[in-house]
Amino acid sequence: MGNKDKDKVRLIDDNGLRVDGRRLDELRPVKLEVGVLDKADGSAYIEHGRNKILAAVFGPREAHPKHIALADRAVVRCRYHMAPFSTDERKSPAPSRREQELSKVIRESLEPSIMSEYFPRSTIDIFIEVLQADAGTRCAGITCASLALADAGIPLRELVAACAAGKVDGKVALDLSDVEDKKGDADLPVAFMPKSNAIGLLQMDGSMTEDELKQALDMSLGACRTIYEMQKDALRRKYHVEHEEPEKEEIAEVKA
C-alpha cells in the first residue's frame, strides 16, 4: 500500500503471467503448521509466499486487569506486530498506527468465529508476529491465528481463512506479491468463513470499478475456500493418531 509509482513497470507479460510466473488466479505457495510453540496454549506457523508468520493463543484465562472482563462472554484481545527485521527498511518495534488498525480489524475478523459466550469473565489473547513480510501479512496472519485458536482447543464456529485479491496492470489478480502490491492498482484483503458464507474482514485500497471489485471479491472468496481446506489438513496432520485406525475398522464391522 502507499505510494504507487506509475513507473512503466510491466507486471504481466505477453503470456499473461505475473512477475513471479503465476497465472492471474493463482495463489502463492502456502505452508501451514500447527502447534509450533511450547508454552502457548495454541500456536501455528504460516509461510505464504515469502511471508513467515507465527501466531500464538493464550486462554481462555482469567481477565486481567479485572475491569476489562465482560459478564456474558470472553474478551478477545489481539496484537498484530511486525518484527523490526521483517521488512526492507528496519521497522521500529513500537506499534505503528498501521499495526494498531490491523490489530483491530484482525480481531474483528476472528471474533465472529469464536464461541466467546462459553467463557464469561475471561480473556482470549491472540498474538501475531510477522517475522518476514511480503505483502498480504494481515490475511496470512488471520489464517495462521485461526489455526492457533483451534490448536488452543477454543470452540470455534468455523475456521477463518483469508486471502487478498487485487488489480495489477489493469487486470484482476489473486494474492498480490510485494511488487504487485506496491506498483499495482488495487488490493482487497478478505477474511471468510466458507460454510457460514460470512465475510469478517474486508478492506480495499487503490482503484477498481464496481465490476472489477465484484470479480476480485469472488476470486478472493474462492482462494479462501482453498486455504480453508489447507487449514483443515494442517489440523489433521497435528491431531491424526496412527494407532487409532484399527479401532475405527472394528466399529465399522460392528455396524455392518
Next chain:
Amino acid sequence: MSTTHQPSPLAKLEQKTIQEMILKGKRIDDRGPLDYRPLTITPGIVEKANGSAQVYLGKTRILAGVKIQTGTPFEDTPNEGILTVNAEFVPLAYPTFETGPPDENSIELARVVDRGIRESKAIDLQKLCIEPGKKVFVVFVDVYVLDHDGNLIDASGMAALGALVNSKMQEYELKGGEVRYKDSKVALPMLNYPVPVTSAKIGNSVVLDPCLEEEEVMSCRLTVTTGRNDDVCAMQKGGLGTFTPEEVKQIVSSAIQKSRDLRTKIVSKVN
C-alpha cells in the same frame, strides 16, 4: 493491543426495538433504510487554517482543518508532497471520549479518511513538490469530532474533502533554495473528490448512514469510498459481525449511487 469493547448497557435493551422497526422498514429516527441524514457543510469556518469545513450529518458534527507547511519528501517519492491525516475524538464530543493518546477507533477513523483521499489521488501531490528530494509541501488534515451521533467516518471524510477543496495556499517563488511567499493565493490542486458512504448491518437488514443508537446495536458496518468516476478507492469493514458476499455487493452498489449526490452537494457548497 486491540480489545473487545464494552457494549453500552442501553444497547441490549434497544437492540430488539431497533431490529423490529427495521424489519418493518422503519428506523428509530423515522428514516427509510436507505435514507441519509440531512447533510450541511460550511466551508471556511477557521480563517487561520489554509482550508476548513464543518459538517453536520444529522446531529454528528465534525470540523476539519487543513494546514499546509513545508517539509522533506519521503525517500521513495522525492517529487511528491505529503498528505497526513489525523483524527481527534475531542472529549467535549461524547461522555466516554477521553484525553490522551489516540485509541484504535480514532486511528482507524483517520486511516480510513486518509485512504480515501490518498487512493483516489484527490490531491495532485506532484504539484506540491518545491525542490525534488529536498523540499515539498506537507498537507496536514486534522479531523475534529465535536459531537458524536454516529457515522463518524462519512462525516469526517466529507469534512476533510470540504476542507481540502476549500484550501488555499500561498504562491511562492524559489530564490537560492529559499521559499519566498508572494501575497497571492491559489487553490490546493485537486484531482478527485472521494466520498465515503457507510452501511450498517442490523439483524439481517442493511441500513445506510447509521446514527449512534443504530451503531450501538449493529453487528457490523462497511464503508465504501468512491471517487468521481464511480471507481471505488477504499473500503473498510468494522464491527464484530459478518457480511455475506451478496450483502457486500449490494452495499457497494448503493454506496456508489449515494456518493454521487453527496459529492455534488459538497463540491457545489464549498466552491
